[in-house]
Each structure stands twice: as structure tokens, then as C-alpha cells.
Amino acid sequence: xxxxxxxxxxxxxxxxxxxxxKIPVDTAYITNSSVTxxxxxxxxxxxxxxxxxxxxxxxxxxxxYYTYYKRTNDSNGEKRPIIYSFNGGPGSASVWMxxxxxxxxxxxxxxxxxxxxPYGVKxxxxxxxxxxxxxxxxxxxxxxxxxxxxxxxxxxxxKLFFGVNADVKYLASWMNxxxxxxxxxxxxxxxxxxxxxxxxxMGLSLELQNSQWMYLNGVILVSPADYKVLRVGGPLAxxxxxxxxxxxxWYHKMLPPVLQNKDLLDLLPEVEDFAVNDLMPALAKxxxxxxxxxxxxxxxxxxxxxxxxxxxxxxxxxVPNRFFWKELLRxxxxxxxxxxxxxxIGIDKVETGASPDYSAELTSWLHSFAPAINYYIKNELGFExxxxxxxxxxxxxxxxDNDNTRENLRQAMAxxxxxxxxxxxxxxxxxxxxFAAKYSQWQIDPSGKMxxxxxxxxxxxxxxxxxxxxxxxxxNADLRDFIESSLxxxxxxxx
Numbered sequence: 241x242x243x244x245x246x247x248x249x250x251x252x253x254x255x256x257x258x259x260x261x262k263i264p265v266d267t268a269y270i271t272n273s274s275v276t277x278x279x280x281x282x283x284x285x286x287x288x289x290x291x292x293x294x295x296x297x298x299x300x301x302x303x304x305y306y307t308y309y310k311r312t313n314d315s316n317g318e319k320r321p322i323i324y325s326f327n328g329g330p331g332s333a334s335v336w337m338x339x340x341x342x343x344x345x346x347x348x349x350x351x352x353x354x355x356x357x358p359y360g361v362k363x364x365x366x367x368x369x370x371x372x373x374x375x376x377x378x379x380x381x382x383x384x385x386x387x388x389x390x391x392x393x394x395x396x397x398x399k400l401f402f403g404v405n406a407d408v409k410y411l412a413s414w415m416n417x418x419x420x421x422x423x424x425x426x427x428x429x430x431x432x433x434x435x436x437x438x439x440x441x442m443g444l445s446l447e448l449q450n451s452q453w454m455y456l457n458g459v460i461l462v463s464p465a466d467y468k469v470l471r472v473g474g475p476l477a478x479x480x481x482x483x484x485x486x487x488x489x490w491y492h493k494m495l496p497p498v499l500q501n502k503d504l505l506d507l508l509p510e511v512e513d514f515a516v517n518d519l520m521p522a523l524a525k526x527x528x529x530x531x532x533x534x535x536x537x538x539x540x541x542x543x544x545x546x547x548x549x550x551x552x553x554x555x556x557x558x559v560p561n562r563f564f565w566k567e568l569l570r571x572x573x574x575x576x577x578x579x580x581x582x583x584x585i586g587i588d589k590v591e592t593g594a595s596p597d598y599s600a601e602l603t604s605w606l607h608s609f610a611p612a613i614n615y616y617i618k619n620e621l622g623f624e625x626x627x628x629x630x631x632x633x634x635x636x637x638x639x640x641d642n643d644n645t646r647e648n649l650r651q652a653m654a655x656x657x658x659x660x661x662x663x664x665x666x667x668x669x670x671x672x673x674x675f676a677a678k679y680s681q682w683q684i685d686p687s688g689k690m691x692x693x694x695x696x697x698x699x700x701x702x703x704x705x706x707x708x709x710x711x712x713x714x715x716n717a718d719l720r721d722f723i724e725s726s727l728x729x730x731x732x733x734x735x
């Protein structure tokens with residue numbers, strides 16, 4: 241008996257280490273469940289699995305891992321709205337919105353979004369699954385999605401996946417296949433993208449329309465990263481950060497009493513006005529600004545930011561975000577504040593320095609997300625593998641050349657009278673600030689002829705505003721309203 245047991249263990253051991261670590265190329269695992277949303281039972285089918293990516297010659301080059309939730313107790317069936325959901329990075333899995341925002345399950349966290357052990361998931365009574373089906377898509381090297389070697393064992397070139405335009409091209413083709421396989425061509429269609437996902441879905445809006453003949457009803461930008469602002473720097477980007485500084489300082493009670501006693505939403509408009517009409521022109525003057533004007537601007541910036549006039553002048557009015565995260569509480573508590581959500585607090589080795597040692601908010605979130613998604617996929621969705629789930633994956637040297645995604649969205653809207661756009665941002669997001677998101681929205685259509693098809697929603701939290709329970713409720717309600725307002729209801733697509 242002892243020999244037989246040892247032999248069995250040896251065989252098992254040999255088998256497990258003699259196989260290549262691979263993912264299925266084209267398969268699906270299906271479970272059925274229900275969740276109560278807004279007091280009503282919603283039955284749904286969860287399909288998780290892999291769908292191939294092919295090149296222009298029809299050769300297999302990758303397989304994408306996805307999760308598809310379809311409501312089953314709705315008479316509209318395949319004509320229901322469907323939302324294709326992406327996160328950002330680039331290189332981030334579609335985990336964040338999946339198990340914290342729109343899906344039928346959310347993290348076990350406290351009401352402000354902080355991790356609580358034991359980790360896991362619970363029902364999401366605010367999910368939009370009552371009004372729309374949802375597909376969470378993981379681009380190559382995120383989640384379980386991977387490139388696939390050809391018959392000779394050679395991997396496809398990274399340039400087919402890892403760049404602004406390559407990313408949009410292969411994902412649009414993948415979405416076409418998914419839509420056909422699941423019989424969703426009659427459905428009103430939406431795409432939602434968070435952070436870099438905002439750039440991604442702006443590009444997808446036109447690629448889907450012009451290359452896949454797929455017309456959308458809505459594009460939702462969640463804390464969007466517009467790299468025409470973020471990577472440019474200078475007077476424009478710097479001045480757009482100031483209203484965020486005000487919001488973070490207000491939250492940490494670092495503003496003068498006259499401002500601190502105002503509600504945040506009553507305060508921000510005056511700071512936005514100063515940023516555009518005073519700070520931006522002052523920064524544009526660079527080293528040729530007069531000493532008198534420079535000191536006046538520094539004084540007002542100090543008033544609105546919680547920083548001292550001295551450090552603002554030392555930065556020549558151009559205060560970097562990383563310095564702000566380190567500086568705001570330096571003389572009060574010596575703590576740092578979070579990048580993606582400045583409500584979070586960090587502790588550095590030393591109080592000196594120009595930037596925090598780490599991102600306090602991201603380390604906090606990974607406490608909850610990594611265990612929860614691994615548990616959920618295996619135990620509730622029924623998919624098992626030894627392949628590592630990449631919350632963040634390697635996307636090489638991402639090619640950002642020829643980023644015309646903002647213009648792509650404008651063209652898609654101009655050509656498609658049905659298409660509407662909503663932006664959702666958290667006021668305490670210091671990575672993709674809410675005012676930069678507003679500015680990007682202003683710039684999409686300089687003619688102003690389509691401005692009634694844009695909307696902006698702000699929340700009293702950070703980059704992932706849905707982690708705060710109050711904003712989870714509000715943000716999902718805003719999504720429902722947006723879907724309802726963008727359904728054609730028999731109206732023709734014409735101007």
C-alpha cells in the first residue's frame with residue numbers, strides 16, 4: 241500500500257512538471273446564478289473562457305480571457321444593451337471594474353474601499369446587469385490572456401499588440417467575433433474604459449465603426465488618461481492639476497478656514513476659473529513673468545492648495561503631482577497621500593524628499609483585488625489553471641506614436657448621431673485628475689456642435705471612485721441613466 245501511494249505520487253509529480261504551462265485557446269465555462277439588484281431578482285449566466293485572436297491571414301496569434309454576464313430572465317434577450325468593459329494600464333487586467341463596479345459580484349471591503357480580511361466577494365446590489373449585459377475583456381498579457389506560438393514554436397511580434405493603434409485594431413476584430421458568436425448584433429452597444437482604457441475606447445469607437453461596421457450607442461470614460469495632456473507637461477497640464485490639489489487639501493483639512501468651511505462642490509468652480517484664466521497664462525510666461533505677478537500667483541496657489549508660498553515659488557509655480565503627494569502633510573503629520581486616491585495615507589522612510597516611496601492606495605487595493613479575483617474565478621466561475629493571473633502584465637515598450645484617439649472619437653460621433661459620451665471622475669484622483677478629464681472632453685469637439693451629447697459626473701473619491709460605497713451606488717445609477725438616455729427609442733439616426 242505504501243509503495244502504491246508513493247508510485248501514485250511520483251506519477252502525479254512527473255505529470256504536473258512534464259506539461260507546458262498553457263491556456264485553452266478557444267473554450268468557455270458556464271455557470272448560472274442570481275443576484276438581487278434594486279430589490280429585484282436578476283438571473284444570469286456567467287460565461288468565462290478564451291476566444292482566439294487571428295492575424296490578417298487568419299493565423300492564430302493570441303487568445304483573450306473574458307467573462308460575459310448575460311441576464312436570463314429578461315424577455316428582450318439578445319436585443320438587450322451590451323457593454324464591453326476594459327481597464328487600462330496599458331497592461332492592466334479587467335479586474336477592477338469587474339469585481340468592484342459594474343459586475344454582479346464586488347469585493348468584501350469597508351464602505352470607504354479599504355481591505356477587510358477575510359478577503360472575498362459578495363453580491364453587488366448596484367450592478368447594472370439589470371439593464372445591460374456585460375463583457376469584461378483582458379488584452380494580451382493581462383489576466384490569463386496570452387500570445388500563442390505558431391506551429392514552429394515562434395511567438396508573434398509584440399508590435400501586433402503593444403501600442404495605441406495595434407491594441408485598438410486587434411481588440412476591435414476580437415469584439416466583432418464575440419458579437420457574432422453570441423448573436424448580439426441587434427443589441428445597443430456600449431464600451432467603457434477606465435484610465436488608459438479611456439484612450440483605448442476613444443480609439444475603438446472609430447475602429448469598430450469604420451473597420452468592423454459596428455456602431456455604438458455610448459462611450460463611457462472612467463477616470464480617463466488622455467496622454468495628449470498627461471505626457472505633454474507644461475503650463476496646460478500643470479494648471480489643470482490645481483483643482484485636484486484643492487480637493488485633496490480640502491479632504492485633509494489643509495485649506496484656510498474660509499475655504500474649508502465651504503462644500504467641496506461650491507469651492508471647485510472658483511479654483512477651475514483661476515486655473516484657466518490666471519495660472520495658465522502665468523505659467524506660459526515662464527522665466528519672463530514679473531516678480532510681482534509671480535508672487536501674486538504663488539499666494540493664490542497657496543490659498544487653494546494647502547502648500548506654502550515658499551515651496552510654490554521654489555518650484556517656479558509649476559508644482560509636480562509627486563511633490564504635492566509628499567509635501568501636503570509633511571509639516572503636519574509627516575505622512576504622504578495616495579496618487580490614484582489621495583484619501584489614502586502612506587508612511588515613508590524619511591520625511592524629506594520630493595516624492596513618496598510608494599503608492600499607498602495601490603498597495604491597499606491589491607490587498608483586496610488579487611486574492612478575490614483568483615478565488616472568484618476558480619471557486620465561483622469554475623475555471624482552474626496553473627497560469628498566473630496577471631493583475632498587471634508586461635506589455636513591452638508600448639508604442640504611443642500616432643495617438644489620434646481623441647480625434648477618432650470626434651469622427652465616430654460626427655458620423656453616428658446615436659453616439660453619446662459620458663465621463664466619470666473622482667475629485668481625489670491625482671493620476672488622471674478630474675479637471676484634466678473635463679478639459680479633454682472640451683477638446684474632443686472644438687466646434688461645439690455636439691456638446692449636448694457629452695456629460696460629466698464627479699465623485700467624492702479617487703481613480704476607482706466605485707470603491708467608496710456611496711459612489712458605487714451613485715456611479716452605477718449614472719450608468720443606468722446614461723444607457724436609458726442613449727437608447728434610440730424609435731428615433732432615426734439622423735441630424
